[in-house]
Amino acid sequence: MEYEAIIGLEVHAQLLTQSKMFCGCDAAYQDAPPNTHVCPVCLGLPGSLPVINKRAVEYTILTGLAFNCEIPEFTKWDRKNYHYPDLPKAYQISQYDLPLTRNGYLEFEVEGETRRVGIRRIHLEEDTGRLYHMGGKALVDYNRSGVPLMEIVTEPDIRSPEEARLFLQKLRTILRYLGVSSGDMEAGALRVDANVSVRPKGSDRFGTQVEVKNMNSFRSVKLALEYEIQRQIEVLESGGAVVRETRGWVESENRTVSQRSKEEAHDYRYFPEPDLPPLTVSREWVDAIRAQLPEMPDQKAARFIAEYGLSEYAAGLLVADRATAEWFEEAVRLGAQSQPVVNAQTIANWITSELFRRLGEREMSFETMPLTQAHLVELLALVEKGDINNNVAKQVLVEVLETGQSPAAIVEAKGLKQVSDTDALLSVVRQVLDEHPDEVAAYLGGREQVAKWLMGQVMRATRGKANPTVVLDLLTQELEARRTQ
Known part of the structure; x- marks a missing residue:
């Protein structure tokens, strides 16, 4: 029997606000000593009261607009009773039935075809602390507790692990374009849970859903889903029944393992948060936030193709990261002023081939490398003038990345000028x-x-x-x- 996978994702993205969700503590906790970014509110001490972080609300609405969501005029906060050691209040302030945004979608490319995945809701909540298990003891760091956390819940529209990977990559790109989240999975700023089931191909009924956690990279999402789908198929083929549960991905063993039976929503005993008033979102406020939307990756790629004559492939590579796209456009501006002129296609070719490769070898980024747009244009102008050839230019590029010197100075000092006599x-x-x-x-x-x-x-x-x-x-x-x- 052929089976079909049904996948829905829950993506948690930490927001790049200066303070936490409901208090004034510094949200930049990553390098701080344990339990130094805390106060009575995020520690849940008696008598402390939360105050809503307006910037976090605006970031969530901005994200909803980017994902084509509806922005209801009325929303509220809820208590989610979730008693764990890293939640000092023994509950989490979240949103349940009236989220900030709902009913959106995200489109992405799969093998040349456009796929659309529905966004059921995007809501705000507070992050938990972190547990460390050392020497048979559990230690708790509450620095992360209370950091604004945006949860993006998809419809079960994804049909393969590869689609899930591509969807997540596109989603992270958009979050970074908006400037609302770093999207750093290794640092825990972007965390993904997947709900997966299988059913006979052609059936319109969903199978038993299993939640998969502990996936900390796009690669691990793809591998974990591939394993879990095959596991469920083998259970069904052997005459067994898939159990509704939460399973964790064990990277070192390339398998999922059972963690606990899956709770239903009512097991969290949601009820309206009594310490926070409902929030009315005016249309004027939404319009003001909408005006902050930047040019999105798909729009930017279409413009690069039309305006600079780039191939679809090159444009896609350049817009995958906002910093890269902006770096490229500044280089194009300088190239148009150069003598001789260095065109956009030449700049794009060097960035997407030679520069990408060299940065990968050195684990550099466009924000940290010493090579500037002026350096690259200067280098390519030397090639255009015939002072150096492409092979020499590649050598000079490496030296600029290592020293930050200008290409012309390197060519002169090393006697690399091309012989045309x-x-x-x-x-x-x-x-x-x-x-x-x-x-x-x-x-x-x-x-x-x-x-x-x-x-x-x-x-x-x-x-x-x-x-x-x-x-x-x-x-x-x-x-x-x-x-x-």
Whole structure:
């Protein structure tokens, strides 16, 4: 029997606010000593009262607008009774039946086709603390407790682990474009739970749903879902029944393991939060937030294609990260002012091939690398003028990334300027031809591809400094001249 996977995702994204969700504690807790970013409110001490973080609310509405969501005029807060050691109040302030945003969607590409996944809701809540298990003891750090956490809940519209991975990548890109979350999965700023079931292909009934947790990368999401789908199919094929439960992904063992039976929503005993008033979201406030929406990745990619003549592939690579896209556009602006002009396609090609590769090797980013847009344009202008060739330019690029020096200074200091003097190069060409009579004979006998090998010998003799265009012209002229001798 063929089976079909039904997948829905719950994505928790920490918001980039300065303070926590319901108190004034610094939300930048990552490098702080344990339990130093705390106060009576986020520690849940008796008599303390929460106050809503307006910026967190605006970030959530902004995200909802980016995901085509409805923004209701009325919303409220709820208590979610969730008694764990890292929740000092023994409940979490969250939202249940009246979230800030609802009924949206996100579109992304899968093998050249556009897929749409519904967004059921995006709501706000507070994050929990963190438990550390050391020497048989459990230690609690409450620095994270109370940090604004936005939960994005999808409809069960995803049909494969690969679709889940691509959806999450697109979602994180948008969160970063909006500036509302770092999306750093390794740091826990973006956390994903998946609800997965399988059913016979063609059936319109859902199977028993299992929640999968502890996935800390896009790769682990894909692997965990692949494993869980296969596990459920094997259970059904053996005549068993899939149990509704929560399972955790164990990366080191490449499998999911049972953690606990799955609670229903009513097990959390939600009820309206008595310490916070309901929130009315005016249309004027929504319009003001809507005006803050930046150009989205798909819009930016379409503009890059239309305005700069980029391929769909190159545009997609450049807009995958907002910092990269903005870096590229500044380079294009400088390239248009350069003498000679360096066009957008040339800049895009160097960024998406050579620069991406070199940054990956050095674990650098566009924000941290010493190479500036002016450096890249200067380097490519040297190529356009014929002062250096592409191979030398690649060497110079590496040195700029390591030292931050200007390309022109490196070329000058290392004597890398390309030789274009025809008299000097003609002498080298004739010497190479004299030293390789067999190859010359082969060329004259019809094996014209030998010319490329001879050209390589000229380039080696000049240590790569010869102008390839000039060398090719001279080489062709000399070989044809010897044909008549």
